[in-house]
Amino acid sequence: KQEVTQIPAALSVPEGENLVLNCSFTDSAIYNLQWFRQDPGKGLTSLLLIQSSQREQTSGRLNASLDKSSGRSTLYIAASQPGDSATYLCAVKGPDSWGKLQFGAGTQVVVTP
C-alpha cells in the first residue's frame, strides 16, 4: 500500500529565505506526483505536476524535483513572501486505483515579514 509522508509538519521562515519542502513515498510505481497549496478553509490549488518520466518541473519561483527510485520529491520556493504562507500538500497517483491520489498530511508554512 502506498504511503506518503511530508516532513516537517510545520515550518516557519523569514521573508526572503528559500523554502524547501519534502515529500516521500513508499511505492515507486507511480504515474505522477502533484504539489498543491491549500489556504485555510479553502480548496486545493494545483502548483506543479511531475510525470513519472520527468526529473523536475518549474513554474515561476517554484521548482519541484522527483527521484522516483528513492521515493522522494522536493518542492523549492525561491525568495519566500508572506503570501506563500499556506499548507502544501503532495500527492502521488499510482496504477492501483483509477486516478486516485494518495496524499501526504501536508506541511504548514508560515513566512514572517
Place this chain on the structure above:
Amino acid sequence: DGGITQSPKYLFRKEGQNVTLSCEQNLNHDAMYWYRQDPGQGLRLIYYSQIVNDFQKGDIAEGYSVSREKKESFPLTVTSAQKNPTAFYLCASAAQLNTEAFFGQGTRLTVV
C-alpha cells in the same frame, strides 16, 4: 471560467438526516472524485467515477453514496449511516488517468 463548483460552502446536518453535496465541473473531464479532509490528516478518497453511470468505492465509502448521471455532475450524499460526518469535503476532476487533478473550494459539513 472553467472550473469545479461545490455547493453549499457550509452545510449543517441534524442527527439521522441525509444531506447531498453538489459538485459541478465545466472542464469536460471524464474522471471525478470525492475526498474527505479531517484536521491533521491527509485527504482520503470516498468515491470516484471514470465515466457517466459508473463509479467505484474509495477507501472510506461506508455511509456515503454517489451518482453520475451527467458528465458534469457528481453529487455526494452523506447518509445517516455515516457516524462521524463532520469534515471538509472536496470534489476533484481530471481529464485522464495521468493528467493534472483540479479541486473545488470545498464544503464544510457539521453535525448539529
